[in-house]
Amino acid sequence: MPDITVEALTGPGRAALHAVLLCGKGSASIIDQAFCGRGLSPHGTIIDADGDVIDDAILIEWPGEAERFVLTLHGSPFIRDRVIERLMQLGAAAAPSTARLWPARGQKCCNKVREEALLALPTALSHQACAFLLEQASERGFSGWLARSVEQGVVRQELDELLRLSDVGIGMLVAARVVLAGEPNAGKSTLFNVLTGHQRVITSHQPGTTRDLIEEEMCLLGFPIQLVDGAGLRSAAGEVEREGVRRMEAAMEAADLVVYLVPPGAVEPVAGMKGTPRGRTLVIHSRRDEDPGGEIAGLGISSVTAEGLPQLQERILQEIYGDDRNLTGRVCPFLPGHR
Structure with missing residues (x-):
């Protein structure tokens, strides 16, 4: 399965959490072998070849046509590396580059929003809420919009639309x-x-x-x-x-x-x-x-x-x-x- 790649989305060292991206045709097959879910909940565990738990995880299927899955893990770099190793055992290859979800453009001014989205993932109750958070953390979401607004400015109509939708967005996380x-x-x-x-x-x-x-x-x-x-x-x-x-x-x-x-x-x-x-x-x-x-x-x-x-x-x-x-x-x- 040479078309399947895996990479870390978060930086080196210990953090509040780490995120791993698995993408490419056939990724779902690897997920089926490595991730044990809990019904319709996005919460589950990553298991090794012997069936032992490596870590608790949240699984999100990234929206779009391509097969892309994001796994959020605890903040230990050792656990993150073990999960990547497990996915590579099942056929994934190390990605040649990083930042497929978050291009370099606008990263400096949007790190806070991106971090807020990732930190909110463990509290999300549904796959829809997890996918929503990851999209808002990306260049095409709220994080990317902030980057563009710093460079290009904003118009009142955009702000009105954001305020109108904010009740729904907040409602994805706050019951x-x-x-x-x-x-x-x-x-x-x-x-x-x-x-x-x-x-x-x-x-x-x-x-x-x-x-x-x-x-x-x-x-x-x-x-x-x-x-x-x-x-x-x-x-x-x-x-x-x-x-x-x-x-x-x-x-x-x-x-x-x-x-x-x-x-x-x-x-x-x-x-x-x-x-x-x-x-x-x-x-x-x-x-x-x-x-x-x-x-x-x-x-x-x-x-x-x-x-x-x-x-x-x-x-x-x-x-x-x-x-x-x-x-x-x-x-x-x-x-x-x-x-």
Whole structure:
């Protein structure tokens, strides 16, 4: 496999992390042998010929037509060299030159942005977020745009576009807070378990089962989301349940989005009522498997049959970030300090 090359993207010596680039037709085959992933997560391990772990790593497939993979590792140069050696054992050759992703032009003024992107990689929850960071660290991303702006200046229209997209770029790394709300037994906890992928919350047909706030960070179509479940909204009799309702109402007030579930037979909340924040509430009809023929206005879902769940995920992101969320090939800030 002479067309496959490997090289270090980071400088010599110890650093916060190191990055290695593997590129060329057939690179995916080497990755399959050297990288052990963890489901859909970009996080995994690099293993040697005996199956022993060399290091934890993050794997990103660089966007574009050519096969290119970036592995980010811990900051030891010894570990970086062992990983390169392992990839060469599997058929890669040492690259004749470096900086294939980051040409020399503009490096001096953009090292800070590039370093910020690389340091943010371990916190990225999805392949999409990792690829987004690497693209923004490159010449065609935010780092390269800064280099060009120093040389050529900028126009107001460019700045307006960057500010408009910044919420989406920051949202690739910073989880938006989404609260599942509704009356007791609306199906909040069942939906929470389905969206997070495991039985995080005890569910029951007995109203009031969930009392305290339950939170978990999850990945929704590439975006991190802090999902929150809690007490059903009603006039509670006991002190414990009243406290649970109070905490739920406070969580709704602070949320980026409230997904309010309306089960069969329940009445939709009026905007601004029942603790729903105006402009930040998405009303969804839940438990549709129990009343499939009932007439509803808007989206209906069932956590049992999965009806409407893909549309719900899309709607959540649409409500928070709008329709224009594809950042591939576009310049975009990715940290709050970039604004």
